[in-house]
Amino acid sequence: MARNPEVVTVDPDLGSRAETKRAVQIAHFTVVGEGGYGVEAVTVAKERPSDVFLVSVEEPVALALQTIESLADVAPGIPTIVYSSLADAQSVRRAMVAGARDYLVKPLKPEDLSRAVYGVLEQEEKKRLRADGQGTEASARGTVITVFGAKGGIGKTTISTNLAVTLAKMTGANVCLLDMDTRFGDVAIMMDVAVESSIADVARKIEEIDRDKIRDYLVKHHSGVSILPAPLHPTEWRNMTPQHIERIVELLAQTHDYVVVDTPGTFNELIAATLELANLILLVTSMDIASIKDTALALEMLRAAGVSEDKVKLMINHSTAANSLREEDVSRVLEYDVFWRIPHDLSVSSSTQLGQPIVVAKPYARVSRSIIELAHALTGTRQEKRGFLDRVLGRSA
Ligand SMILES: Nc1ncnc2c1ncn2[C@@H]1O[C@H](COP(=O)(O)OP(=O)(O)OP(=O)(O)O)[C@@H](O)[C@H]1O
Numbered sequence: 001m002a003r004n005p006e007v008v009t010v011d012p013d014l015g016s017r018a019e020t021k022r023a024v025q026i027a028h029f030t031v032v033g034e035g036g037y038g039v040e041a042v043t044v045a046k047e048r049p050s051d052v053f054l055v056s057v058e059e060p061v062a063l064a065l066q067t068i069e070s071l072a073d074v075a076p077g078i079p080t081i082v083y084s085s086l087a088d089a090q091s092v093r094r095a096m097v098a099g100a101r102d103y104l105v106k107p108l109k110p111e112d113l114s115r116a117v118y119g120v121l122e123q124e125e126k127k128r129l130r131a132d133g134q135g136t137e138a139s140a141r142g143t144v145i146t147v148f149g150a151k152g153g154i155g156k157t158t159i160s161t162n163l164a165v166t167l168a169k170m171t172g173a174n175v176c177l178l179d180m181d182t183r184f185g186d187v188a189i190m191m192d193v194a195v196e197s198s199i200a201d202v203a204r205k206i207e208e209i210d211r212d213k214i215r216d217y218l219v220k221h222h223s224g225v226s227i228l229p230a231p232l233h234p235t236e237w238r239n240m241t242p243q244h245i246e247r248i249v250e251l252l253a254q255t256h257d258y259v260v261v262d263t264p265g266t267f268n269e270l271i272a273a274t275l276e277l278a279n280l281i282l283l284v285t286s287m288d289i290a291s292i293k294d295t296a297l298a299l300e301m302l303r304a305a306g307v308s309e310d311k312v313k314l315m316i317n318h319s320t321a322a323n324s325l326r327e328e329d330v331s332r333v334l335e336y337d338v339f340w341r342i343p344h345d346l347s348v349s350s351s352t353q354l355g356q357p358i359v360v361a362k363p364y365a366r367v368s369r370s371i372i373e374l375a376h377a378l379t380g381t382r383q384e385k386r387g388f389l390d391r392v393l394g395r396s397a
């Protein structure tokens with residue numbers, strides 16, 4: 001969903017309704033209608049279509065539960081989330097039986113509300129796809145890993161290219177690398193492949209592109225990774241919309257086991273779409289103060305956008321040798337666990353100059369080992385180290 005979700009709140013207590021409205025606004029949703037129980041709620045729901053109903057349930061609960069049932073009758077595709085000061089299992093069960101899809105206990109926290117709203121909307125979308133007969137397509141979706149960072153030059157492209165190559169070589173999986181760097185788009189250069197067509201060409205033909213046709217636009221790297229390059233001229237991004245990106249990422253995910261997405265050090269609505277579609281966001285930071293500050297803002301922005309924290313993994317990349325901060329301080333300042341650390345390694349830039357990912361050029365280098373271990377951690381594969389590195393070197397065949 002490109003726009004912010006719209007909600008209708010149903011709460012007969014005006015004070016509680018105002019509090020709910022505040023939480024809804026902090027979570028960046030829009031209240032498009034409000035009312036009390038019964039006929040009032042049903043009338044508002046009919047007058048103004050919305051994405052979610054937020055219904056207060058307090059003692060005596062009968063009218064509230066009847067209202068949830070009536071809303072499900074008049075607007076069957078719109079999920080209801082209940083909020084209540086009643087935290088006992090019996091109250092939760094009764095609300096769920098009446099048709100509530102999630103249950104939040106007061107005081108309503110914007111982050112919980114955000115998680116609940118996006119959660120039920122995602123379930124609703126899956127239900128809709130199944131009903132449209134696209135259920136198998138939806139379940140056969142590969143993993144989308146978006147490599148994101150709040151700043152330029154911190155190693156996002158280094159990580160995305162090397163991770164894609166490692167996943168392809170290590171697991172034999174179908175891996176696609178999508179260059180979403182809306183400024184410079186240097187994946188093709190780093191991988192030394194010729195750009196014949198780009199994501200902009202796919203976007204131009206979006207109406208006729210399907211799972212087969214999109215393959216014609218991909219460039220095959222010798223590692224097995226399929227690359228969808230960025231356009232050669234950044235101006236070509238201008239005609240692309242979040243809907244184009246959603247369709248393209250979905251098609252790539254339906255045809256690949258992994259889609260690794262490289263992003264720029266800036267944020268725009270196209271990047272927002274890739275973050276929304278990602279199963280995993282690798283949030284890269286380098287070890288300088290400016291990067292940490294920008295990473296704090298990025299984390300805040302992801303939280304406000306309702307991106308689940310389970311999905312966001314913080315990575316420190318020692319892209320420079322300078323080390324004015326300690327890793328523990330980074331975790332403490334950001335109030336976030338560090339998921340992965342990539343050491344500084346001078347051989348990164350020499351392999352980049354050669355147009356070779358370091359995991360191919362120097363598989364035993366410190367950075368290569370770290371990225372290979374990262375791929376293990378992400379895929380949950382456990383193999384004897386020696387054999388694994390041999391496979392990456394292509395010696396196992
Ligand atoms: N772990 C590392 N050790 C040494 N050098 C590194 C490391 N990671 C990245 N670099 C170097 O840092 C520079 C920037 O890396 P890269 O281009 O991957 O960053 P980026 O975040 O993609 O930048 P941009 O936002 O401009 O696209 C490159 O010269 C790369 O060789």
Ligand SMILES: [Mg+2]
Nearest residue numbers: 156157181263
């Ligand atoms: Mg880059």
